[in-house]
Structure formats: structure tokens, C-alpha cells
Amino acid sequence: MTGQPAFPLAAYAVHLAGPTDFDGWRDAARRLSTNEVKPEDIEWHVGGEGDELPAPTPGVELRVSRDFIERAAIVTCHSDSERFALLYRLLWRQRSEPHLLRIASDPDVRRFEAMEKSVRRDEHKMHAFVRFRKIGDGDEERFVAWFEPDHFILELAAPFFVRRFTGMHWAILTPHGSAEWDRERLALGPGASKDDAPAADQSEEMWRTYFASIFNPARLKVKAMQAEMPKKYWRNLPEASLIPELISGADAAAREMIARMPTMPAAHHQAIQARHWPALEPSPETEAHSIDALRQQASQCRRCPLWSEATQTVFGEGSDNAELVFVGEQPGDQEDLQGRPFVGPAGKIFDAVLGEAGIERTAVYVTNAVKHFKFEPRGKRRIHSKPNAGEVQACRWWLAQELTLLKPKLMVALGATAAQSLLEAPVAITKQRGQTIKRDDGLAVFLTIHPSYILRIRDPQEAAAERARFVADIRTVREMMAG
Amino acid sequence: MAVLSTREKLAILSDAAKYDASCASSGAGGRDSLKSGGIGSTEGMGICHSYAPDGRCISLLKILLTNFCIYDCSYCINRSSSNVRRARFTVDEVVRLTMDFYKRNYIEGLFLSSGVIRSPDETMTEMVEVARRLRLDEKFAGYIHLKTIPEASAELIEKAGLYADRLSINVELPTDEGVKRLAPEKRPETIRVSMAKLRSKIEEKAEPTLRTKTRERFAPGGQSTQMIVGADATSDARILKTSARLYGSYQLRRVYYSAFSPIPDASSALPLRKPPLMREHRLYQADWLMRFYGFEQGEILDGTPDGMLELEIDPKLAWALRNRASFPLDVNRADKERLLRIPGLGTRAVERILETRRFKRLRLDDVGRLCQSITKVRPFIVADGWSPGAATDAARLREAIAPKPRQLELFR
Numbered sequence: 001m002t003g004q005p006a007f008p009l010a011a012y013a014v015h016l017a018g019p020t021d022f023d024g025w026r027d028a029a030r031r032l033s034t035n036e037v038k039p040e041d042i043e044w045h046v047g048g049e050g051d052e053l054p055a056p057t058p059g060v061e062l063r064v065s066r067d068f069i070e071r072a073a074i075v076t077c078h079s080d081s082e083r084f085a086l087l088y089r090l091l092w093r094q095r096s097e098p099h100l101l102r103i104a105s106d107p108d109v110r111r112f113e114a115m116e117k118s119v120r121r122d123e124h125k126m127h128a129f130v131r132f133r134k135i136g137d138g139d140e141e142r143f144v145a146w147f148e149p150d151h152f153i154l155e156l157a158a159p160f161f162v163r164r165f166t167g168m169h170w171a172i173l174t175p176h177g178s179a180e181w182d183r184e185r186l187a188l189g190p191g192a193s194k195d196d197a198p199a200a201d202q203s204e205e206m207w208r209t210y211f212a213s214i215f216n217p218a219r220l221k222v223k224a225m226q227a228e229m230p231k232k233y234w235r236n237l238p239e240a241s242l243i244p245e246l247i248s249g250a251d252a253a254a255r256e257m258i259a260r261m262p263t264m265p266a267a268h269h270q271a272i273q274a275r276h277w278p279a280l281e282p283s284p285e286t287e288a289h290s291i292d293a294l295r296q297q298a299s300q301c302r303r304c305p306l307w308s309e310a311t312q313t314v315f316g317e318g319s320d321n322a323e324l325v326f327v328g329e330q331p332g333d334q335e336d337l338q339g340r341p342f343v344g345p346a347g348k349i350f351d352a353v354l355g356e357a358g359i360e361r362t363a364v365y366v367t368n369a370v371k372h373f374k375f376e377p378r379g380k381r382r383i384h385s386k387p388n389a390g391e392v393q394a395c396r397w398w399l400a401q402e403l404t405l406l407k408p409k410l411m412v413a414l415g416a417t418a419a420q421s422l423l424e425a426p427v428a429i430t431k432q433r434g435q436t437i438k439r440d441d442g443l444a445v446f447l448t449i450h451p452s453y454i455l456r457i458r459d460p461q462e463a464a465a466e467r468a469r470f471v472a473d474i475r476t477v478r479e480m481m482a483g
Numbered sequence: 484m485a486v487l488s489t490r491e492k493l494a495i496l497s498d499a500a501k502y503d504a505s506c507a508s509s510g511a512g513g514r515d516s517l518k519s520g521g522i523g524s525t526e527g528m529g530i531c532h533s534y535a536p537d538g539r540c541i542s543l544l545k546i547l548l549t550n551f552c553i554y555d556c557s558y559c560i561n562r563s564s565s566n567v568r569r570a571r572f573t574v575d576e577v578v579r580l581t582m583d584f585y586k587r588n589y590i591e592g593l594f595l596s597s598g599v600i601r602s603p604d605e606t607m608t609e610m611v612e613v614a615r616r617l618r619l620d621e622k623f624a625g626y627i628h629l630k631t632i633p634e635a636s637a638e639l640i641e642k643a644g645l646y647a648d649r650l651s652i653n654v655e656l657p658t659d660e661g662v663k664r665l666a667p668e669k670r671p672e673t674i675r676v677s678m679a680k681l682r683s684k685i686e687e688k689a690e691p692t693l694r695t696k697t698r699e700r701f702a703p704g705g706q707s708t709q710m711i712v713g714a715d716a717t718s719d720a721r722i723l724k725t726s727a728r729l730y731g732s733y734q735l736r737r738v739y740y741s742a743f744s745p746i747p748d749a750s751s752a753l754p755l756r757k758p759p760l761m762r763e764h765r766l767y768q769a770d771w772l773m774r775f776y777g778f779e780q781g782e783i784l785d786g787t788p789d790g791m792l793e794l795e796i797d798p799k800l801a802w803a804l805r806n807r808a809s810f811p812l813d814v815n816r817a818d819k820e821r822l823l824r825i826p827g828l829g830t831r832a833v834e835r836i837l838e839t840r841r842f843k844r845l846r847l848d849d850v851g852r853l854c855q856s857i858t859k860v861r862p863f864i865v866a867d868g869w870s871p872g873a874a875t876d877a878a879r880l881r882e883a884i885a886p887k888p889r890q891l892e893l894f895r
Contacts, residue, residue, distance in 0.1 A: 224538025377731030
């Protein structure tokens with residue numbers, strides 16, 4: 001072999017200052033990797049005196065992602081003694097495999113991820129299972145907890161408690177270190193023992209009462225509990241000593257619930273029923289003599305199945321003396337939520353166009369051919385579906401009564417469904433718009449588009465042109481009313 | 484009646500609250516006490532501070548303000564005809580309990596519900612007062628979930644949303660007919676309108692105001708609901724249809740399914756048996772398929788004889804077995820939407836497959852390292868060096884991968 005490596009192959013022993021000395025690992029890793037020291041030639045230790053490490057080779061840059069550095073700092077908190085070696089190996093391999101960390105099926109990457117996950121889980125469980133005990137009162141009030149984490153996570157986990165318990169003076173003691181917050185500063189200190197923490201807290205009896213009462217013995221799932229709250233945590237949880245008796249008594253408690261015969265209603269029940277729920281007279285669908293009465297009846301409409309998916313009946317509204325009636329197709333999403341016709345996006349156009357044409361919305365009556373919203377749910381949205389002939393037919397019952405009560409001079413059919421309902425025949429709106437058709441009963445129906453049609457036109461110029469035609473139609477309507 | 488101690492009340496009023504499944508404390512966004520010097524924080528995902536032996540997370544102090552109630556819903560332990568012991572907390576007691584528990588790190592916050600006494604507004608007023616005192620007097624920044632009474636006035640709902648992170652209204656049962664039969668005084672139409680109003684209010688407040696350009700606080704954790712499963716004969720298909728409607732119509736964060744549990748002093752109108760826990764679990768899985776896996780509600784149970792989810796196998800595997808023509812899928816080529824259909828692959832595993840395959844072609848053992856168990860996945864995929872051959876269409880495939888039936892542990 002010709003050519004010599006810059007440094008002879010040699011085993012290095014690195015001694016880090018502490019179990020979570022990430023800066024020390026980083027410094028050593030920089031020195032060693034830029035000098036081409038292979039992973040298998042390094043031993044990693046915590047504490048003690050180590051070898052003199054070579055200076056970083058000048059000009060050799062170590063390129064690793066920020067993501068790796070951040071995650072490596074987390075993995076450093078793991079209790080596995082091989083964590084530093086693994087991190088170095090990953091660092092080493094990334095020089096020739098820059099995408100290594102994104103190959104989740106690689107064994108080193110899997111182990112890295114598993115260690116990261118384990119530290120994160122331990123941190124999460126610490127956030128969950130620390131139990132403070134109170135000592136002192138008033139200014140002397142302190143909250144102290146004893147906790148035994150799996151990994152070296154105290155420093156990692158402490159800021160959470162600062163953010164959450166800012167207004168408390170507290171301390172968390174662990175075998176490897178302690179953290180104290182005095183409402184202003186977080187101080188880290190040496191490890192402690194269980195005896196250094198308070199032995200009891202009077203709130204624990206309350207908490208145990210709650211724990212025992214919130215448990216439903218009919219749903220015993222011990223494995224599910226232990227998966228999330230492993231036994232190793234139990235010794236520091238005041239509620240955990242109740243678990244064995246709750247489990248052993250569960251079956252009997254559940255059986256008793258089932259076996260117990262239904263009893264007579266409680267004594268106060270009759271009085272409550274009489275006072276709050278007087279028997280309601282069934283309201284027969286008699287002939288309504290006002291729009292309000294009709295609206296009341298329609299709120300319970302079951303003439304077609306659309307009610308079962310919708311929020312509510314959206315009945316017509318406007319002036320009881322209106323001479324002009326607008327009929328749309330059906331309520332949309334917003335109309336269904338608010339219970340009023342023409343309040344959604346199409347309603348906004350409708351209102352604006354009425355204004356431009358010089359018609360007051362409050363002076364007219366606005367309603368729909370179908371009074372429940374028909375839709376298909378798509379995740380968090382509802383997609384409008386066109387009502388079918390049967391639904392239009394079923395709902396005509398209401399529309400006919402509205403018209404009988406109002407006796408308008410003119411009706412405006414907004415779109416094909418409205419026209420079909422009013423004329424009881426299919427209508428081609430694009431061909432027949434602008435026409436007025438007399439019904440057999442003498443009522444006149446003016447045909448135009450539904451304002452939602454304008455919303456569906458993609459091209460802005462075309463949409464504007466269509467809107468102008470709609471305004472012109474509504475102006476014609478106003479002239480007809482004036483004439 | 485003897486005067487009850489706070490501890491006795493706690494026992495009664497937490498026992499009365501335990502049939503409500505919801506315990507989530509997530510979705511409130513980030514909030515802490517660093518500036519206020521008070522107590523409490525929320526950081527996205529809520530924390531489960533303990534687990535009861537029923538396997539359910541204990542995250543919130545879940546209690547009723549009172550279990551006196553003028554309603555007589557036959558599935559409810561607190562119905563007016565029940566002989567259960569009654570109790571009523573004062574506002575002060577609830578505030579103190581919440582703070583005592585929170586400061587010891589037992590809980591993430593409060594989930595306050597109540598029986599309805601006298602009138603919906605009187606009850607709601609007291610619940611809102613608890614939330615107001617926690618927020619303003621105690622500088623409490625932890626999680627608050629208020630169960631909203633559908634008939635309560637709009638002003639009270641507005642105040643509730645100002646202090647609470649989440650509001651919820653229970654639809655009680657999957658169908659209106661069920662509500663009419665088992666909860667005769669409840670009005671399904673009022674419940675729907677209340678949920679609609681809540682959605683409108685949440686959306687309105689989510690818009691920055693014109694004047695200050697900031698958003699007003701209103702239930703940042705959104706709204707949720709719960710329905711009881713197994714108290715009547717409604718099929719799973721019907722239940723999922725109701726869920727799809729609720730998610731679409733009212734932008735719910737969650738629909739909770741609560742397996743009907745026998746209650747002490749049960750009404751004779753109800754099935755007296757152990758709660759259908761496995762059915763509840765399958766419903767949650769199906770709910771997940773709709774929300775995170777791109778399944779339409781209709782296809783989950785399409786082709787089943789009775790519209791019921793199978794109890795022995797999960798709904799995605801059941802769907803795949805009914806739709807074998809869609810498989811096997813090539814894990815090195817199939818798009819995300821298709822990968823999500825493969826039994827045994829969760830959303831996380833799919834993300835990792837998509838990420839990893841940008842850099843290397845996946846073999847079967849690679850996939851095995853990315854998912855929980857390869858057994859369920861194997862017959863449905865093609866990978867480098869792996870093809871299931873006729874296994875996908877094998878008559879006994881179901882027996883080969885379905886877990887062996889276990890007896891007694893799971894009650895139907």
C-alpha cells in the first residue's frame with residue numbers, strides 16, 4: 001500500500017464531563033472526524049480523564065444538518081451507554097450518505113429514532129406523572145415532587161414546569177439531579193433521595209377519591225392502562241395503590257350494576273315531570289292562517305327524508321304583504337346553519353343586485369322551492385346536491401300555501417328548480433329567462449337565473465357579464481311591479 | 484338531607500360524570516403563565532396525567548356541577564326518575580378543587596358538565612361563573628371544557644366561549660328517533676341548531692376584527708360531541724353516516740362514541756349487559772378512516788350484509804378483504820392515497836415509506852421495519868424482491884392474518 005493516512009489508526013478513549021455532555025461530544029466528534037478517526041476506533045465514557053484528542057483539521061468542514069444536531073442533543077439524554085458511539089457512527093456515515101437520516105429502514109437510523117422516541121416519551125411521562133406535594137402556607141408555600149425518570153431528562157423536562165407553574169415556588173427531585181423554581185429563576189442542583197421530598201399531601205385523599213370514582217368497573221381494560229402507565233411509575237403516584245382493589249372488585253361491581261333490578265322512580269320524579277314537562281298537545285297540521293303559523297308547522301316537516309340530514313327547515317321570510325315573491329332552489333350551508341334563506345354567498349349577490357335594481361329586500365318575500373338543505377358530506381365540508389323531482393314535489397305543499405296566503409302580483413323563479421316547482425313543468429332557464437309565464441291560477445312567474453350560477457362561472461369577465469344580465473332582469477321585474 | 488362534605492360530593496359528582504367519554508385536552512393552542520405569573524399552560528397536545536383501570540386517560544377533572552336533573556333520559560344515571568344520591572357543588576368548591584388538583588400536577592384542567600336544574604340558563608350561568616372565576620380570579624391558564632346546555636341563551640354561550648377552550652353539545656344518540664324514544668324531553672332539532680350556532684360563532688370569532696386586527700378568544704379548541712352506542716338497535720353504517728353529517732355540518736373536532744354502559748339503578752328500557760367495548764373501538768377506527776385515511780363514509784361498510792363493522796378484524800382490513808381487486812399495491816410506486824388503503828399501514832408508516840423510497844427502493848424487510856407488523860401488510864403489497872403471488876386472492880387469507888378469536892375478554 002502506498003500513502004499513509006494523516007494519522008495512524010489508533011484507539012481513542014473520550015471521557016465526557018457528564019451523562020448529558022452534548023457539547024463535549026460535539027467537540028470530540030469534530031476533532032476526531034476531521035482527523036479521519038473511524039467509529040470503531042473510539043471508546044466513549046462519561047467522567048474520568050481521557051486521551052488528548054487531536055486538534056480539528058483546519059479547513060476540513062463538518063457538514064451535518066441542523067436537524068441531526070438537534071435530535072442528537074435529545075438522544076444524548078438517553079441512558080444507553082452506547083448512545084455517544086451511535087451518534088458518532090451516524091455522523092461518520094452521513095459524510096458519504098447525506099440522506100441517511102431519511103432512510104427510516106436503516107438499522108442505525110431506526111435505533112437513533114427509537115432512542116429519540118424513548119427520551120421524548122420519558123420526558124412526556126415526567127410531565128404527566130410528577131406529583132407535587134405542598135408544604136407550608138402563604139409566603140412559605142412550596143410544592144415539592146420526587147420523580148424517577150428512565151433517562152437523564154430533568155433539564156429537558158424542567159422548562160415545561162416553569163411555563164406551567166410560573167406562579168408557584170416548586171422543586172423536582174430526582175436521583176440524578178434536582179430543579180427548583182422560585183417564581184423567577186430555575187436552578188439546577190445535585191441529585192436527591194425520596195426522603196428529601198414531603199411524604200404526604202392532604203389533597204391526595206381527594207385525588208384518590210376522584211380516581212376511584214371516575215373509574216367505570218364495567219369497562220375494565222387493565223392492559224390498556226398499563227401500556228400507558230407502566231408499573232414502574234406506580235410507586236410515586238398517590239392514586240396507584242388503589243389500582244389492585246379497583247381491578248379485583250370490578251367484576252363484582254359491574255355484575256351488581258347489571259343484576260340490580262330497576263327500581264321505582266325516585267320520589268321527586270313525578271313532581272319534576274308535572275312542573276317541567278306538562279303533556280304537550282299534539283298539534284295537528286291544521287290550515288295555517290299566517291306565514292308565522294305556516295313556518296311553525298314547517299319546522300316539523302317530514303314530508304320527504306331531507307330533514308334527517310339538515311339542521312333545520314329554512315322557511316321563507318319577508319313582508320307578509322309582499323306583492324313580489326322570489327323563489328330560489330334550496331337553502332345552502334350558511335342558510336342551513338342560520339335558518340334563514342339567502343344569507344350565504346349567493347344571498348350576498350342577491351342582496352346586492354336587489355339594491356342595484358332599486359328593490360328593498362324587506363318589502364319582498366324570499367323563499368325556496370325546497371326548504372331543507374340537501375348535501376353530501378365531504379370531510380369538513382358539505383357539497384350541495386340538487387333536489388330531485390320527488391323532493392320538489394313534496395315541498396310544493398309549503399310553497400303553494402305561502403303563495404295562497406301572500407297572493408303576490410308577481411313571482412320570480414330564480415333558476416330551473418324554482419321554475420319547475422312553480423310551473424310544474426321542466427323549464428330551460430337559459431333559453432327562457434326574461435319571460436313571464438302565466439299559470440292556470442292567474443299568477444305570473446318571471447324566469448331568471450339563480451344567483452349561485454354567477455358564483456360558478458370561473459372567468460371573471462364572463463361572471464361580470466352574467467351578473468349584469470341578472471341586474472337587468474331584476475330591473476325588468478321592478479318595472480313590471482311599477483307598471 | 485344531611486350536609487355532604489366536598490369529598491362526598493366529589494365521589495358522587497365524578498361517578499355521575501364518568502359515562503361521558505370525552506377527556507381530550509388538546510387543540511387549545513399554545514399558552515403559558517410566563518407573562519401573567521399565574522398558573523397553567525396548554526401546549527397543543529394534552530397530557531394524560533393518569534389512567535384508570537378501564538384504560539381511559541385521566542386528563543381533566545371531569546365532574547358535574549350537580550346531578551339533580553329535570554330530564555329523564557333513560558340511559559343516564561342522573562335522570563330524574565333515578566334513585567341515585569344527589570349532590571350539588573358550589574361554584575367555590577369547583578374552583579378550589581380544580582386549582583388544588585392542578586397545582587399538584589394531577590390534571591390538565593376542568594371538564595365541567597351538569598344536570599339541568601330549574602332552567603337551562605340558571606345552570607349554564609353557574610358553569611360560566613366557574614370558568615370566569617378560574618380565568619380572572621385565579622389567573623388559571625389550564626384547559627377548560629364546558630358541556631353546553633343546548634337551550635341556554637346566546638349571551639351565556641358567548642361568555643362560555645370566552646373562557647372555555649372547548650365547548651360541546653351531546654347529540655346523545657345517533658338518530659332522532661332514538662333520542663325521542665330514550666330521551667323524550669330532549670329536542671334533537673334544538674341540539675342541531677345549537678351546534679350550528681356554535682359553529683357560526685366559532686367561525687365569526689376566528690376572523691380578525693376590523694378594529695384591532697386581532698382575533699377574539701372563543702373556544703379555540705372548537706366543539707365536539709358524543710353519542711351513545713348500543714343503547715338502541717342503530718347499525719354502525721347509520722352511526723357513521725350521522726358522524727359524517729356532524730363533521731361536515733358543524734366542523735366538529737371530534738365525535739366521541741360511548742359504548743352504552745350499564746348504570747346503577749338502570750331503566751328497564753335498556754339492554755342490561757356489559758358495554759360493547761370492541762364495537763366502540765371499531766367505530767373509532769372507522770371514524771379515523773373517514774378523517775385521516777381518505778375513506779368515504781359509504782365505502783367503509785359497502786358490501787356488508789348488515790351494515791355492521793366486524794368485531795374480529797379492523798375495518799380497513801375488512802374493507803381490503805372485500806376489495807381484493809385493488810391489491811396488491813406496489814409500495815415503491817403507489818401514491819399516498821393508495822398506500823393509506825393498505826391494511827396494517829398507519830398514516831405515520833405511509834409518511835415514512837414515501838420519505839424513504841425517495842432514496843432507496845423498499846424491500847419487504849424495509850417495510851417491516853417501518854410498520855408495526857408485516858403479517859397483515861404482506862399479502863397486500865409488492866416490494867423489491869417480494870410479490871404475494873396468489874396470496875392476495877387466497878380463500879383462507881382472512882384466517883391466515885386475522886387474530887385468533889379470543890373469548891371472554893371482549894364482551895359483545
